[in-house]
Amino acid sequence: MLWACIVLPQLALDAVLRRHPEASAPLALVGGPAQLRTLQAVNAAAAAAGLQAGMRLTAALALLPEFEKVDYDPQAPERWQRFLAAWAYRHSSLVSAQWPGCIVLEVRASFRLFGPWPVLQARLRDELQALGFQHRIALAPTPRAAQVLAGLRDGMALHDAAHLGDTLDRVPVRRARLPDDAGQRLQRMGITHLAQLRALPRDGLRRRFGLPLLEHLDRLYGQADDPLSWYAPPDHFDARVELGHEVENHTALLFPLRRLIGDLCTFLSIRDGGVQRFTLRLEHEEGHTDVEVGLLAAERDATLLFELTRNRLERCEVPRPVVAVRLLARHLPAFVPASRDLFDTRNQQQLPWPQLRERLRARLGDAAVYRVGPAGDPRPERAWQRLDGDRVVIASAPGRPPRPCWLLPQPVPLQDRPVRIVSGPERLESGWWDGHEARRDYYVLETSQGQQAWAFAAPGQQQDWMLHGWFA
Incomplete structure (x- = not known):
């Protein structure tokens, strides 16, 4: 097996920056008690101005009086790590989000589908960049080795298990992700690299540092199996974006809406399914407004779903300012792509009928677009009937003159x-x-x-x- 580890160094910050159309202004995540507010993370513009993580808020304001402050959500990293585990599931059937701040996936079985490692790695990086997450990637024969190498240098790739020991022996003990504070203690004892650590008697290491250190080394070098908990995608989609300020018009909601629709389509591609009905919930200080979006057939095209949701949103009256946007999709039926001819002569600007139908329904209303089927009455004005949905089978019309x-x-x-x-x-x-x-x-x-x-x-x-x- 070959394992790729994707380290996410600023997961909580990226989760906030990806909902901002312009992230060039100084921004910081602020957490802690009211009397001791500290900066948890800062973006590049804030770091260039001298702000850094761990700084007291009062000191940061003295250094830079004007910057955007966002409350730090301790649950956000875990929540977005699960989202990225779902994204990684589309590239591998073995994905683990067991370790905080990183995703591990087995990729050797994916080479036949996506191509060799350089091609797959470029694909992973392009998709992560489009999703808005900073990352570091490394490849190794064991999951822990991939995690350690990703922390050392972005892009490291070790394909041959025969060279794994020599490579890891040169890793500093403080960078080897040893359990607890073992790395710092070994450094103070004069043990600087893993080669020196492995040369020490195992009985002495177990008495001084405990069994977890030896288990970590064995799993790191591939001398013991690493029991990871594997990710399984959920059967529904639920995502929420806090706006950070009150929004009173539809235009300001389009950017977070586009992000939510993109995340939904990524989730659908993981499940190899589509969505036929979902709810866009506009949350207020008190209560919420639901915008229901229904389609006649399951779809997962991001452009189409965004266009339909935008049209429904523009027709909805927002009674109070919006402070958060939530997207819920609980019924996710199977998705059957539309069949296309090999030599399709359809013009580039011409929409397929299913997409055109959904756009007309979004603009004109659900009752304005429907199918027509024959009825048993011979009177012309009563010889047809209205049919809603694609699942209704149209019976053959009785034989009549033209x-x-x-x-x-x-x-x-x-x-x-x-x-x-x-x-x-x-x-x-x-x-x-x-x-x-x-x-x-x-x-x-x-x-x-x-x-x-x-x-x-x-x-x-x-x-x-x-x-x-x-x-x-």
């Missing part, structure tokens, strides 16, 4: 004179049981302008034509 593509809502007198009878009559007698009896003789007529009309007259007559439709 019908016009354009049927008028109500028959109107045909004013054109003279007309030529093309075909007919077709006798229709129905409706006696519901009080709307119809006795008509239908004809296909050609008007003086060459149009083909569908009209009827009283049984046995060929005058006082009533126009009911036009043929194309």
Whole structure:
């Protein structure tokens, strides 16, 4: 096996920066009790101004009076680590988020699908960059070795297990992620590298440092299996973005909405599924407003879902300022991609019918777009029925003479004179049981302008034509 370790050095800060359209202004995460507020993390602009993690808030304000302060959420790193574990699951079936601040995944089995390690590594980096997370990546024959090498130098790759021992022997003990404070204690004792540590008697190390140190070394060098807890993706999506200030218009919600939709589509691709209904929840200081988004078929295209949600959001009235946005999707059906021909002649600007249909529903309303199916009633105005959704099977229409593509809502007198009878009559007698009896003789007529009309007259007559439709 080959293991890739992705170290996330500023997970909590990246989780905040990715919801800001412009992250060039100084920003810091602030935590701790009210009397002892300290900076937990700072972005590049704040660091350039002299701010650093661990600094007291009062000292930071004296150094830089104006910078954005965001409350530090202790649960955010773990929550976003689980999200990135779900993202990594699309590249490997063995993913672990057991160690804080990093993701470990087995990649040798993925080479046949994604290509050799340089190609897969570039893919991982591009996707992490698009998601907005800083990272360091290393490759090694054991998970712990990959974690240690990622902390030493970004991009290190060790494919051969035969060279693992020589490489690790040169690692400083303070950088080897030894349990507790063993690295610092060994450094003070004059043991600087792992080669010196491995040369010491194991019994003495166990008495002085405990069994976890020896277990760590054995698993680091591949002399013992490393029992990791494997990630399993959840069966629903729930993500929330705090805005940090009150928002009263739809435009300011579009950037966090785009991030949430992108995260949803990443989650859907992991499950190899789609979404047919989800809820955009606009949270206020008191209460919330829900924007329901429903589709006729499961989709997972980020551009389409964002466009649909934006249209629904623009039609929604926001009664109070919004302080947070939450996206919930609990029903995630299977996704079946639309079939395409090998030599597709569709224009680049032309939308596929499913996407066009959903955009029309979002703009015009759910009731404005629907399917039409045949009904058993022979009366033309009652010979069709409305069908909602894609799962309803359309039955075969009864055999009848040709019908016009354009049927008028109500028959109107045909004013054109003279007309030529093309075909007919077709006798229709129905409706006696519901009080709307119809006795008509239908004809296909050609008007003086060459149009083909569908009209009827009283049984046995060929005058006082009533126009009911036009043929194309």
